[in-house]
Amino acid sequence: MGKESDTFRLRRLGLHDVSKAILLSDNESWNQTEHDWAFLIENLENLCLGVFDNDRLIGTATALNYDYVTWIGMVLVDKNYRGRGISKTLLSNIIKGIKPSQSIKLDATPAGQKVYAKFGFQEEYEILRMTATCASSKTLNSPDNENIRLITYKDIANISAYDKTAFGANRKELIAFLFSNNRKKSFVVEKNGKIEGFILGRSGSKYYHMGPLMASSPEIGEVLILKALNELESQPVLLDIVADKKDQISFLKGIGFSKKRHFIRMYQKENPASGLLGTQYLIAGPEYG
Known part of the structure; x- marks a missing residue:
């Protein structure tokens, strides 16, 4: 994450972070609720990561464990912090951190599709x-x-x-x-x-x-x-x-x-x-x- 790495911290999200996660998704006009965030975070079989600027949550990514398939979602970065490699850091760390699986899948926005393609994700169909x-x-x-x-x-x-x-x-x-x-x-x-x-x-x-x-x-x-x-x-x-x-x-x-x-469903492996x-x-x- 470049020169900001001294103040930016990457760690696993816990239930105590739900209020900060809601603030981040609400600021981007996303539709999640506290129940959604809690469901994603509380299951220890899942992996939910956050990037913090001091105590402020500025980026997230989640990975749900569906047995032999891992589902990545909630790749979200505060608009004031974009262009600093935060989404790539989140994605690379969540792929490294998940349990071995036969496939990793996600639904990408057109903007995100370009980022995921660099990680080897291929198109499946449109939604x-x-x-x-x-x-x-x-x-x-x-x-x-x-x-x-x-x-x-x-x-x-x-x-x-x-x-x-x-x-x-x-x-x-x-x-x-x-x-x-x-x-x-x-x-x-x-x-x-x-x-x-x-x-x-x-x-x-x-x-x-x-x-x-x-x-x-x-x-x-x-x-x-x-x-x-x-x-x-x-x-x-x-x-x-x-x-x-x-x-x-x-x-x-x-x-x-x-x-x-629209979204593009994509898969890796x-x-x-x-x-x-x-x-x-x-x-x-x-x-x-």
């Missing part, structure tokens, strides 16, 4: 971020699907298994975290004892973040979106949809969503966690995959 201040009320009639219902604790194991096949890695802790914080907005479609799709989400500092959404068909995906929106009428909503879902993107535009930006792209509709967010 669109869409928002709506309030979805069109005329679309929010109860979906006609007798197999849709609220998720219960008893479903978590089966939903985690379904997600592992669809996503390509084990995210059972994330699934349980999202459900526990948003039970009334978590739905599953189950037919003859077989899961056909599910949707989860979380309340953010500015938007409700809808996702992940995995489904066996586009029709089930749309039913789950509408069902969740029924619980969110008049609330601002954010979602990140896999860009190959053209019909669903048109559907979302028709109910009031608009594109804000091999890519054993590609999952089943056809069943992936909404991701959980760039910090979670």
Whole structure:
């Protein structure tokens, strides 16, 4: 980090740093809450690093342990400290510090993509971020699907298994975290004892973040979106949809969503966690995959 290294310090984040992390992400108008930061930091299987200028947190990077896959996120540097190599320092140290894994993955902004490419990350596919201040009320009639219902604790194991096949890695802790914080907005479609799709989400500092959404068909995906929106009428909503879902993107535009930006999913080393792209509709967010 150059001449500033005498005052800049790199260390692992602890729960006592959550308030500082929130201040950093809020200043950049990101959507994380204290619950998000605490979830990322408190699991010792994860690695969350921060760069400090004296006592001020000026940069972060996180790495979630999904068994044989590591998910990097929250690579964030205070705008007043950019251009000093802090993001590269964070990235290089977090890659060195994580447990050995078959693959390292992340969702990059276009600006970040150039940095990650220098570390050997390759492009996989594109994801669109869409928002709506309030979805069109005329679309929010109860979906006609007798197999849709609220998720219960008893479903978590089966939903985690379904997600592992669809996503390509084990995210059972994330699934349980999202459900526990948003039970009334978590739905599953189950037919003859077989899961056909599910949707989860979380309340953010500015938007409700809808996702992940995995489904066996586009029709089930749309039913789950509408069902969740029924619980969110008049609330601002954010979602990140896999860009190959053209019909669903048109559907979302028709109910009031608009594109804000895009991400590029990238991987380093091999890519054993590609999952089943056809069943992936909404991701959980760039910090979670």
